[in-house]
Amino acid sequence: MSAILILAPAIIAGWPAITAAVAGAAAALGMNMAKEAREAVKTPAKTDKITSVELDMAESEVLESSLTGNEEIVLSKADMSVRIHRDEYGQLRFHVDGKNRSKTELEEFGRQIVEKVTQTYIYNRVVTELKQRGIEVQQEEVTEDNTVHIYVRNILE
């Protein structure tokens, strides 16, 4: 072993790459990706109480050149929905709505999605960049703690 690095992730990408990461995260978390989800939460019964929280992704930047004016993704699961969009500062923002849920529950749910989107984005980027450089991925595995392990080999001639 000659070096060990610990790196903090940053998402600096165009909207298509972010959409791909969100789609992957949604599939992994068993969430639906549809606009109807937002509608479902926005038309509650009179007895329902809708609670909302906002989460941002500090180390993120959605590249302006990739925007077409319709950058919003809505995910849903049971009685909760998450709207993911680019805020006025160019960062990714997660707006979480839930029926009869506490703010703590929604924050926890939102944080889980933020983390999964980050992990999926980084995975996609690592694999794509290594492939582009001709570095061979030998093996991949996901351990019980949901850490993704990628083993690669680089041969220099």
Added chain:
Amino acid sequence: MEEHHIEIEIRPDGEVKVHIHGAKGRQCVKYAELFKQIVGSVKQQEMTHEFYEPEPRVALDLESRQQVHEEER
């Protein structure tokens, strides 16, 4: 021909740990730069003894320089 092995861990929160095996000196620095470019900023970096071992080419360069100096004397 040289072979380097790299183990990449992507943790559930997106933090990444990279173990670089077999690369020395500048080669190792090149990998560090590559992963910074792909992932983000370095939080922690640890170079083990292998990093400080001379690369084969550097060793040859030093030997040939030594020979030149000896010939000049």
